[in-house]
Amino acid sequence: MSDVLAIDSLLSADELAVRERVRDFTEQRIRPGIAGWYEDGVFPLELAPELGELGVLGMHLKGYGCPGRSAVEYGLAALELEAGDSGIRTFVSVQGSLAMTAIHKWGSEEQKLQWLPRMAAGELIGCFALTEPTAGSDPGSMKTFARRDGTGDDAGWILDGAKRWIGLASVADVLVVWAMTDDGVHGFLVPAGTAGVTATPIGQKLSMRASIQCDVTFDGVRLGPEALLPAARGLRGPFSCLNEARYGIAWGAMGAARDSYQAALKYAQERLQFGRPLAGYQLTQEKLVNMLLEIQKGTLLALQLGRLKDAGKLRPEQISLGKLNNVREAITIAREARTILGGNGITLDYSPLRHAANLESVRTYEGTDEVHTLILGQHITGLAAFR
Template sequence: MTTPPRIDAVFDLDALLTEGEREWQLAARRFAQERIAPVIEEDFERAHFRRELVPELGELGFLGMHLDGYGCAGAGAVSYGLVCLELEAGDSGWRTFVSVQGSLAMSAIHKYGSEEQKQQWLPGMAKGELIGCFALTEPQGGSDPAAMTTTARRDGDGWVLDGVKRWIGLASLADVAVVWAKVVDGSESVVRGFLVPQSTPGFTATPIEGKLSMRASVQCDIDLDGVRLPSDAMLPGAKGLSAPFGCLNEARYGIVWGAMGAARSCLEAALERSTSREVFGKPIGANQLIQAKLADMLVEVEKGILLALHLGRLKERGALTPAQISVGKLNSVREALAIAHEARAILAGDGITNAFPVMRHAANLESVRTYEGTDEIHQLVLGRALTGLNAF
């Protein structure tokens, strides 16, 4: 259960990890190799999400693993990142599941919920017995959440929610949705979070059809039509957009690691092909051009992992900034896509088939590039950090 020896021989990541971190990584690698890899091409083809694997993720401690208490593992940031890396080496959809469940839905409840809300939801979510989703994005403004049109209004002792959300992971499977809505109070409006059980009348989640990416996972449209909630459905600690952004940064951090897992998988496929396929009487890996491609791919994988590790150590010290997360997310996904495309070229015509994972990773990474902030959004975050000028 190790990375192919030729990659390890060039760069020894294990020397930079603790024994506990390595144990988390190997557990995730075993799950990816034994439970995801044998079925993922069929699941991608059929657009099928294997919900039956969710309790196994809970048993392994992967769900909300960076959180403390309530049945969560309380693991370090690097351990969580390594799990994301190994799961995404299997498929981006499974790292996305862990991110939505743990970094978004569970983090929102853990950071901003009341003690009663935490006790009600978090233990079951940590075990994989309950599923959560995080409903922020809307059809007309994925990159501009300040322009959200979903509203919450007071009605007696409770709340009524109306609006629409789009591209909400797990929504049709979720037991509870963390829904972000604007509360209008006189001339002032502020974004607040609400816990909405899926069984609530007026809440409808519809899986999005026709996806050519992330086909082994579930993303949905949500309609909120007069959804009535009790007064205690609001997350008391969440006020303003800084609340959902706090959760998004947790998910973005996981992507920094996860995208490098997809990149490593593509590099492994290209490396195997370069030594097993012969053209003009010798393995294609004996050609200088192929070796140059492999070398460049390896350099970017290892640079990306080292950057992720650096960010993880900063996070564990409480020193990680949003701009630093943007550096990682922008670099990891952009380079992972470039590696996938280069690997496809090395695989030649066979690279477009599901005999290799490369085209599936490339398709998935197009989604990863878009969600949790597009390239352009992260470039603007970094531009603001460099110049002090807001170009949004």
């Protein structure tokens, strides 16, 4: 892609090296198989240890076998992975930005040592169970409840409730579950196979087909005291993890947009209509230019978020701005790219419509457009308008 603004000149040698390594992985391991995985509705679990070896699982976390890379390096990795497919980037996000971050930020030393090294290696898989059938954008209304089982320091918990749209739940080795208690919202680590836990993959999806999302039920699940994430209190716990995921999405969406643009550009340069390439017509050039404008601007926006994050200055409303803008623009770009491909664009031989379908999910999860609009609206006006 033409880097008109010379964005590469703003990246360090280490950042460029990370980007090239993940880009090569995407070309070699994701692109050749993604059409088949998407059509068949399967996630390639064999990639998990390869992604661990690549160093992108819990990429931003330090210690406990985690890579400890910068926010910008993680963002560049997310961009390249989503250029392959949103489902692959989502796996990395659920594993690292959600499940591993929850354990790293809120877990005990024993919990960190038990889970994080093998999760960073892709040997164990985690999930993050927050959303419920009737509590998506309003997690404070969750009905899943954990009540004390016994008294004293040895008292455990009994967990009941249901979650929906939980990525990786049916293949997870550990579920990070957020539940209401008599003392507010708490997080729990629930090992796979615990009695009373049922995870059922959601089928017949029109989006994110090369990924796993599940309904999960908890029916009298008995947990020991060691299951509690001891440092997590209230919604601050899950929201801190969601902000990590939202940050990665701001980068990842630009990967889907860039891949859609590149597919349309290549097609327009090769496809002849009325005796000349499609790229030689004014209307086609206008479409391509508009795509390039938003990709360059969106990438600069993501990079600014990354620099702020690495400096410890990134604020929630800034993350909302990046997620809202970049996903919205990426969907527009993917749809417009499909128009250049004509009828051929509705097949899995080309990526734009697959990206557009995936981005409808990305636009919804980790905060809808409406939620991020209201976060920014509150920042601008000082008035909360969520209710």
